Amino acid sequence: MINSPLMTVMVDAVRKAARGLKRDFGEIENLQVSRKGPGNFVSAADRKAEEVLKEALMKARPGYSLILEETGNVEGTDKSHTWHVDPLDGTTNFLHGIPHFAISVGLERDGQIVAGVIYDPIKDELFIAERGKGAYLNNRRLRVSGRQDLSDAVVAYGTPYLGRGSHGRLLKEVAAVMAVSGGTRRFGSAALDLAYVACGRTDLYWERDLQTWDIAAGIILVREAGGFVSSADGGAEPLAARSVACGNEVLHRELIALLRKANAS
Ligand code: IPD
Ligand code: CA
Ligand code: CA
Ligand code: CA
Structure with missing residues (x-):
């Protein structure tokens, strides 16, 4: 596992936002679905999850900039750190009741991605990685496949x-x-x-x-x-x-x- 203060901040924020997504999954009639462009949907579930993430990340790391899918950019005083936040990746799946979607939060420092968390709330699969510290799914260290053919x-x-x-x-x-x-x-x-x-x-x-x-x-x-x-x-x-x-x-x-x-x- 990765026991860093940064990872704790990221995982706590993501798990908190995921509670709302889990509740909203399957409640499509109450989700105020609208279209941002052709084939590109957004719902109250995306927006609510984003609010939770934004609040938690801003509270834990005041000053960091944010790039959020639904809100846009939030300029912080700290120009060297930027969160990249997708509150619901797989909105089309979500809105069709297909249980395959996730929250994704990455941290960029001076142009490099240094940490990432992706959480699939339906399968309770938490993927985390921090630069130099490895990648994990729940508590298992990850390795890409070794297939050569x-x-x-x-x-x-x-x-x-x-x-x-x-x-x-x-x-x-x-x-x-x-x-x-x-x-x-x-x-x-x-x-x-x-x-x-x-x-x-x-x-x-x-x-x-x-x-x-x-x-x-x-x-x-x-x-x-x-x-x-x-x-x-x-x-x-x-x-x-x-x-x-x-x-x-x-x-x-x-x-x-x-x-x-x-x-x-
Ligand atoms: C989409 C999903 C999808 C990809 C689209 C993305 P969203 O994100 O990741 O797999 O093909 O290009 O925009 O809109 O569901 O967060
Ligand atoms: Ca989208
Ligand atoms: Ca996305
Ligand atoms: Ca999204």
Whole structure:
């Protein structure tokens, strides 16, 4: 486990917000669902969870800046620390009663992600990581999968919302990956997609058109579990690129090559 004051702050905030999400799951008629854009929904559950997180994080670390999905940016006096907060990652799943969603909180210090927490309240799975201290699922130390052969690998990917990103491009990429991998999956929560690579359930994951709150926590989780994380184009700055590709070193390299080839054709 990671017994640092920072991790205690993050885990306490996330668990507190998760209580509301658990209560609200399945109560769709009372959730004031609205559309932020085509295929992009938000509900009272997202907003309530975000309020709880914001309050807890601001109280514990006054001065830190925040980037919150529903509120936007909150500039703090401390410019070197920024929380990246997704109060409900997998809103579409949540609103359809699909029990696969999470809270994701990452901390950036001087441009580097230094800690991350992703919590799936339905399965009671808490994924945590801190730079140099490893990654854990509940009390178990995590390691990315050791598979070396793409034909054995399960590969997760994400689909952009209606009207956002290029579905044509994604279909080309998915076709290329389907042709050579053991299986493909689209789960609907970018944070959990990263967490599942960190714990070795899936071998690879890639997605474009993301936001920093979707991936900040997951990036450090995968790295601390010994995995490689880049942008979907293979670049070194996934957070800045707002896209990810991750897995173990060998499969990650193969995935990047496959995606490049698919886009060149
Ligand atoms: C979404 C989920 C989804 C991904 C989308 C994200 P939200 O986050 O992570 O898996 O494909 O790009 O926006 O809106 O449910 O927090
Ligand atoms: Ca959203
Ligand atoms: Ca999200
Ligand atoms: Ca969200």
